[in-house]
Amino acid sequence: MKKTIDDTEAYGPHPDNAWHRHYGVTSLLRPPHTPQPLLFGSDQGNLELDISTSAVVVVDMQNDFCHPEGWFAQKGASMRATRRPIAPLRKLLPAWRQAGGRVVWLNWGIRADRLNLPPVVHFVGKRGAGEVGYGEHSPIDHGPALVQGSWGAEVISELPPEPADIQVCKHRLSGFWDNELDSILRGQGITSLLFAGINTDRCVFSTLQDAAFLGYDCVLLRDACSTPSPAYVSRAIHFLVAQCHGFVATAAALNTAIASHHQES
Template sequence: MPADSILLVMDMLNDLVHPDGMGAKTYVPLCEERGVHANTALAIRRARQAGVMVGYVRVGFSPDYAECPPGSPVFSKAKDNGVFTLGSWGTEVHADFAPEPGDPDIVKHRVSPFYGTKLEPLLRAQGIGRLILCGVSTNGVVSAAVREGHDRDYSCVVLEDCCAGATREEHDFALAGLRRYAQIATAADVTL
């Protein structure tokens, strides 16, 4: 039943997946090799056609980086490198996956889409019990969403062809660990 599912498009930001983004050398090559952009666009199109809510999760910090954890191996250099600044082009969702008016926008300040965000209240208020997940990185936000979603009693589905890590090994290793907690599917074969 579509009403109990949501497709979460996570961290598909210009900073990370646009060829001109700050992280282009990290994620763009594997995204291109694996067809992640086309597959994600297909997943979004299929979800909308099936009446499944599409939500967007974006990492970002205020211009003064007050929420940025200085000791984090993931985020501590964000301020120095000028990335993930809310309100900038870099934290906008890539145009290939552009949100439509009314799509939920979940801003996060850590790897997890649940930590300190409006995601859980949104899911509960909408009666959502199934998370269909995609984005970058597979071993970051996707893995965190699956593990936390599982522990919060959501059914989780990872669209593996709509995800990427910095390397193929990173992506494959993350997927291997997630199979215990989530169904692994593709944009074309996921049941909506």
């Protein structure tokens, strides 16, 4: 960010994290931060967070996982499961943005040559010669599966990103592995993460777990997450998050709190 106002220039990724140069003086002072508190209920009691330092992280709500002609659907995966977060997110995200919260879209977006994918990732994507693997073309051909910039890596049309949203590509279950997610969040001053998307027991949980290890405040929005795995798997993830990594709440509770926040403002 380089923005000139009168004789002042600002340098940094976010207004709360910027140097300023004014009349020949370069100031390393950051402006004071004013919190925007939001109180909402969780499975472990009431939580309070700062909207201005929080982000909803939407994981893998992309064509190759959620569209009826995507990579997952053509493999026989349940679209009922992968599309379940759409409705709660369509309600939550506009309200969250209006309240001043940020949205991060975290999608698979691999290299076309797949050079940084180890054997285990190749194997998980293609367990037999007759299957379609990462970067390969399905019978209904919308381009190479999950390749960055392809149709399959795009967010589904029902959840259109806004220009101010942040988009990050990943190539592992965890969105923090070997990419820029951590540095982007820290540069923006984001300390609290609310997780939604698919799959609860795979990419959502792996990313949440790494976020907790890195010191972020973590909240799993269980009604805005889904997986085709058996129900007991999600219950186990909810238990582990609550016991070890943060909090479990709902998008519905967050929406109620945002509505009250607007009324009080």
